[in-house]
Amino acid sequence: MDIFGTRKLNKVMKIESAIDFFIHPVHFENPNVLRRARLFVRACLLTSFFSSSYIWMSVIFGYERGVYLMLFNVIGFLLLPLYAKTKVSIVLLGNVYVLIGAVAIVILTYYSGGVWSAIYPWIISIPVLALLVVNKSSGIIWGAISFLAMLWFGYKAYIGVELPVEYNPELRVEWYISVLPGLLLIVLFIAFVFESIQAKALEVLERNNKELKEQKETILLQSIELEKVVGEKDNIIRVLAHDLKSPLSNIQSLAKFINQDIDLEQKKLFVQLIERSSVNAQNLVNRVLEMDAAGQSDLNIQLVPVNTVSIIRNIIQPIKEGAKAKNIVLLFEDHTENALCDLDEIYLTLILENLISNAIKFSPENKKIHVVSTNEDNMLVISVIDEGPGIVEEDVNMLFKKFTKLRSRPTAGESSAGLGLSLVKRYVEMMGGRVWYEDAKTGGANFRVAFQLSPSKVID
Structure with a gap:
């Protein structure tokens, strides 16, 4: 003025x-x-x-x-x-x-x-x-x-x-x-x-x-921010609900086997596996709650050197027992010289549980699922290969998109939210890896995950 x-x-x-x-x-x-x-x-x-x-x-x-x-x-x-x-x-x-x-x-x-x-x-x-x-x-x-x-x-x-x-x-x-x-x-x-x-x-x-x-304008911005917060909360709930399915399913399957006529050693093993699945579920819940309390819009990834072969074995053991309901045999083949990678153990567990659970879900009864770890070009590659119907060509480009419904359906009426593979892709990429699909030689599906190897080697 x-x-x-x-x-x-x-x-x-x-x-x-x-x-x-x-x-x-x-x-x-x-x-x-x-x-x-x-x-x-x-x-x-x-x-x-x-x-x-x-x-x-x-x-x-x-x-x-x-x-x-x-x-x-x-x-x-x-x-x-x-x-x-x-x-x-x-x-x-x-x-x-x-x-x-x-x-x-x-x-x-x-x-x-x-x-x-x-x-x-x-x-x-x-x-x-x-x-x-x-x-x-x-x-x-x-x-x-x-x-x-x-x-x-x-x-x-x-x-x-x-x-x-x-x-x-x-x-x-x-x-x-x-x-x-x-x-x-x-x-x-x-x-x-x-x-x-x-x-x-x-x-x-x-x-x-x-x-x-x-x-x-302020109300509009607040509304957008509120929608964003609500969306993040909803996403957290969906992700948490989905990722808790595998450990809870493992606990449920193992609890059924304990009630069967088995020897004491097997019961002790099942109890240990139940405890391990419970710990995994609790760790996942804690991680998500920490992320929400911090107001973060993304996952709280903590990269540390881990022995991937040891983790794969721990994951397969409880899932193997649950696969018996469809008479599916779960096999692990380790062909690595170096299995040490800088990863987050909780999210690596979720990745493998999702891939293996999907393989069981889409495989007919009396089939085999192979989990294979190899070293390729200084990368650790984990392959989950099933003997199911595989993925039709039209669905390949939509595999890792959120809420995608594929033409292939679970063989025993299991539920499928279309969220698992999108979470796998998200977790893998946030740890610096990549995930892709290949047709298996057996005619089934072959999902492969690759992570950069750490310089040092782990001796089993």
């Missing part, structure tokens, strides 16, 4: 402060009442100043009654703002303001010739002031009163009644050219006030619209 704009703003603020001095605090509680109160005080002060100029005009034209009436107006209009400092209704005070002006105009018109008086047209200002300063209802009432007053003066002229002319008749022309422009000033004053009110209203409306737009 430039220096002139600043000065103008300061001047406006000083005027507002002076006007607010006359207004009781109770009127500040309602914005509409406050606006009316400020307009009332302005009108009183301006009308008082305007009326004071007509005191001297009345003196010049020898209109003694006009001097007294204008003094009455000036004093009345100066006293009225003081009542705005009380709790008296602004509507009531506004009507008193109009009444003072109306009494003065009607009396001055009567004693200056009625309809032939220069003051007669001023009667139209009465309802206009009421509409401006008070409200629409008062404007209508004062409009009716003014209309009746004008009809009365007209009737008097029609029947030939000559009303008194108390000003100097020799100055009739001067009287007209001096008094009538005052009506123009009043009309201009009213027009400027209305324009000012309209401009302020538009300014407030524009400011409110701007604030509303900003609030709308």
